Amino acid sequence: MSSDEDVAAASRQTHFIGKKENIIQDRRVVKSVGERDVLVIYHQGDFYAIDVRCYHSGGPLQEGDIEVSCCECPWHKYKITLAEGESLYQAVDPSVKPLKPTWCSKGVKQRVHTVTLSNEDVNSFLKDWSGDLRAGGMLKNSKCR
Ligand code: FES
Numbered sequence: 001m002s003s004d005e006d007v008a009a010a011s012r013q014t015h016f017i018g019k020k021e022n023i024i025q026d027r028r029v030v031k032s033v034g035e036r037d038v039l040v041i042y043h044q045g046d047f048y049a050i051d052v053r054c055y056h057s058g059g060p061l062q063e064g065d066i067e068v069s070c071c072e073c074p075w076h077k078y079k080i081t082l083a084e085g086e087s088l089y090q091a092v093d094p095s096v097k098p099l100k101p102t103w104c105s106k107g108v109k110q111r112v113h114t115v116t117l118s119n120e121d122v123n124s125f126l127k128d129w130s131g132d133l134r135a136g137g138m139l140k141n142s143k144c145r
Contacts, residue, residue, distance in 0.1 A: 014116065014123045023047065023122050030062050033126055038113060040122060041066065041082060048082035049113035049124045055080075055087070056109075085110035 015033045017040045023029050028041045030052050039052040039062050050071070054061050059075030066072075070079040070088065079088045087106040092099050114125040 014125055017049070017115075017122045017124050020117060020120050020122050028062055031124075033124060036111075036126060038124055038126070040115065040124065041071070043069070043082060047115040047117070047122055049115045050080070050082065050085060051111040051113075054078065054110070055085075080110045083112065084108055085112040 015031070015038075017023070017031050017033075017038070018029050023040060024042050027043070028039060030037055030039050032038075037052040038049050041048045041050075043066050050061065052060065052062055054073040054075065056073065056076060056078050059073040059078075061071050061073060061080070063074045064071040065074075066082075067079070069083065070081050072079050080086070081088065085108050087109040088103055089106065090101040091104045092101050111127065113127050116123045116125065
């Protein structure tokens with residue numbers, strides 16, 4: 001089976017991530033699912049699942065700070081929304097004084113996945129992002145050239 005077929009097959013299945021109480025206690029867990037490493041985060045009463053490697057250049061999001069509803073990548077400080085994988089940045093319009101930064105979006109960049117709860121278990125469906133070139137999440141075996 002090719003890598004694309006593996007990813008597609010994994011996306012059709014539910015994958016056990018861990019026990020709910022353990023993830024709540026640890027706040028985050030990384031689990032290999034198919035060919036992806038998925039980061040599941042417990043934040044303010046909700047579970048989120050995103051690829052563990054940052055879309056920008058592969059930073060380890062499991063080490064990122066969680067602020068409001070975003071994960072801040074520890075490498076270049078990009079902010080990624082936990083629910084949608086949207087990349088956010090602050091911009092300043094130099095023609096407006098006093099200068100005031102405002103939040104802007106680069107669009108959805110990071111792969112996010114669906115989290116489901118079953119009794120005391122936390123599970124995840126991988127979302128099938130095949131064909132979406134903006135979905136730059138890195139496969140765990142990707143290497144820089
Ligand atoms: S690798 Fe994450 S912001 Fe650059």
